[in-house]
Amino acid sequence: MRIVWLLILVLAGVMTGALITRFESDAPVIDTRTQVAYVGKEHAHQFRVSDEGMGIERVRIWLVSGDVEIELHDETYDGNLWSGAALQLPRRIEVTIEPKEMGLGPGEATLYAEAYDFSWSGNSTLVEVPLVIDAKAPRISLLTGLTYVRRGGAEAVVYEIDEPVDSHGVLVGEFLFAGFPHPTRPERFTALYALPPDTAATDSPRIVAEDRAGNRTVVPVSISIIEKGFPEDVIVLSDGFMELKIAEILGGERTDLLAAYLEINRDMRAENAATIRQICERSSGERLWSESFLQMPNSRVGARFGERRSYQYKGRTVDTQVHMGYDLASTSHAAVPAANDGVVVFADDLGIYGQAVIIDHGLSLFSLYGHLSEIGVEHGKPVSRGDTIGRTGTTGLAGGDHLHFAMLVGGVFVDPLEWFDGKWIKEHVEAKLTIEEPPGS
């Protein structure tokens, strides 16, 4: 008799446990991007549905726009009320919204997802995702007409975009040059861009704009490219020069002089270019300068921009590089003036450039000063045109005392000659920045 009671008790315990499990009140969890989703021509939205208790029984996803309701997904999973879901896995579901195919106009809509579990309590979870349907691509109007651009040179362009966008600018090959908003007209932008010396024909500039819904517009900029040859030069490497620069730049003693020199001339040059691009990623949205750029006074031009250099060692060509600035020689340790008004964004050691200074002139225009023996300015400080920012020297990969002067647009080297030329600036930059109305309006 005692045994029977004991059995009943155990059975009741097991039953209660089983019932508690089956009446669990853990509601399903639906994970998704909870912020507003912007829907362009096509939008894929992901949900991850999980349940800690008996598992997911059914997931339904639908969309409501005005009085239209569109079923997007309805799936019932294997399982039963006694043992729950056959697979205790989070379910990943993706629904695709194509407004045009679904007959949805622009405006707001709501995406709903509801999940039910196998619990005897019948738990369910409902989430809403607000949608903004916008299948219209941004419209770009160009305010500047056909221009002549020198290969290796720079140019300015002004454009308007008819709606707020996520990203925009001038695309030339792999480079995207930022557009800066007009001070009083938020729909209008100015961008400076470069046409690098090695630009391919297919890389001609285009203005791109992409809105939050992923609608993208690309408009070609009509330019006529002025081709000009670039000078060539041969640099003969001597053991003495290599030894000196290796000790100075890399430090330590090297047995293979050529390998160590190429480490500097190739790898460090590329690394420095990447660092410079990074420094030039942020620029003042305001133009900080007004006059032409100043060339160091009483200086003789050594190497020019775009010079193709082949490096020879023991009668053999061991490397080729392109010289991306102007070499200006004066007296030894000559005062180096800031080429224009701006803000110092770099004042430190910079590999092959030695002790260097970079000045931001706004609208992504920068000047760089290399091989300095002395730096006289600090990072973050404003400078005026003509202020002494340091003294010439031989630091970095320099033979004799000189200034390596470079100009950059959006981190891409351009020919400084244009920026020394007040007439060029007037025609190619000033005239565009002061455009009043779009052509024909």
Ligand SMILES: [Zn+2]
């Ligand atoms: Zn140089």
